[in-house]
Amino acid sequence: MSMKITLAKHYGMCFGVRDALKAAEEAAGAGPLTVLGELVHNPVVEERMRGLGVRRGRLEAVGESGTERVMITAHGASDGVRGGWEAAGYRVVDTTCPLVKRAHRALALLVAAGCHPVVIGTAGHVEVRGLTGDFPGATVVETEADFVRLPEAARYGVVSQTTQPKRYVEGLVAALRRARPGSEVEFRDTVCQPTKDRQTALEELCQGNEVVIVVGGRHSNNTRQLVETARRLGKVAWQVETAADLRAEWFEGVELVGVTAGTSTLEETVSGVVAGIRAMAASLGERVMG
Numbered sequence: 168m169s170m171k172i173t174l175a176k177h178y179g180m181c182f183g184v185r186d187a188l189k190a191a192e193e194a195a196g197a198g199p200l201t202v203l204g205e206l207v208h209n210p211v212v213e214e215r216m217r218g219l220g221v222r223r224g225r226l227e228a229v230g231e232s233g234t235e236r237v238m239i240t241a242h243g244a245s246d247g248v249r250g251g252w253e254a255a256g257y258r259v260v261d262t263t264c265p266l267v268k269r270a271h272r273a274l275a276l277l278v279a280a281g282c283h284p285v286v287i288g289t290a291g292h293v294e295v296r297g298l299t300g301d302f303p304g305a306t307v308v309e310t311e312a313d314f315v316r317l318p319e320a321a322r323y324g325v326v327s328q329t330t331q332p333k334r335y336v337e338g339l340v341a342a343l344r345r346a347r348p349g350s351e352v353e354f355r356d357t358v359c360q361p362t363k364d365r366q367t368a369l370e371e372l373c374q375g376n377e378v379v380i381v382v383g384g385r386h387s388n389n390t391r392q393l394v395e396t397a398r399r400l401g402k403v404a405w406q407v408e409t410a411a412d413l414r415a416e417w418f419e420g421v422e423l424v425g426v427t428a429g430t431s432t433l434e435e436t437v438s439g440v441v442a443g444i445r446a447m448a449a450s451l452g453e454r455v456m457g
């Protein structure tokens with residue numbers, strides 16, 4: 168029996184995370200640095216940062232850093248929090264992804280136009296906290312059940328966390344329009360292109376494979392979304408942080424394995440997982456192709 172391993176057309180680290188990592192490494196080389204939160208939701212990267220002597224702080228704990236320089240991660244922050252650090256005398260290295268900034272701008276424009284702000288995303292996630300932070304009345308919507316928390320409004324202005332599945336977001340917007348027929352619902356699509364590319368590539372990957380392995384951190388929103396999408400498409404999908412999480416029984420009798428990765432996953436981690444699958448297939452007596 169043989170096994171074929173196929174990598175998704177688009178997978179792994181996006182430009183926003185790559186740029187933030189590079190900036191963190193450069194800033195760490197220039198002196199003491201505290202990163203405000205998880206640079207990316209990936210334990211391998213976090214370990215690398217610890218190795219560079221980078222400290223970890225809390226974004227909203229303004230003024231509580233042992234270093235003069237602090238870094239805002241690619242997930243961004245509210246203007247209030249960023250300004251708070253600056254006003255407290257810290258030097259802020261801001262690595263907010265431009266596509267997160269775009270979502271901030273879209274929401275601010277909707278609010279300026281008189282809409283009640285709505286963010287589709289995971290409540291409590293750092294990016295969502297940043298988006299809603301300057302608009303205390305904003306409503307975070309994860310599912311239709313959250314509509315009950317929406318105040319009555321003539322106009323709702325809706326954006327989404329950049330890493331949400333586009334189809335899910337569009338479905339929720341349509342449901343909101345049905346739930347509030349007397350209100351206008353202004354929607355700005357702020358799902359980022361790298362997330363869209365990875366979602367589309369995953370759908371293609373699911374068409375031709377029996378088992379899908381998703382490489383990424385357990386706390387990574389977009390990694391979890393990839394696993395959930397693969398399962399919704401009827402695939403057996405497993406999430407691993409590194410090759411050490413692989414289990415030989417997942418591959419018994421399996422001929423077609425697809426591999427993808429979240430936007431915070433290092434290429435070397437993906438290569439390690441592919442090598443791990445090969446080794447497991449060999450131990451099961453299978454010939455590996457691809």
Ligand code: SF4
Nearest residue numbers: 181183264266329359
């Ligand atoms: S996932 Fe999208 S928004 Fe987030 S850092 Fe990457 S490119 Fe930017």
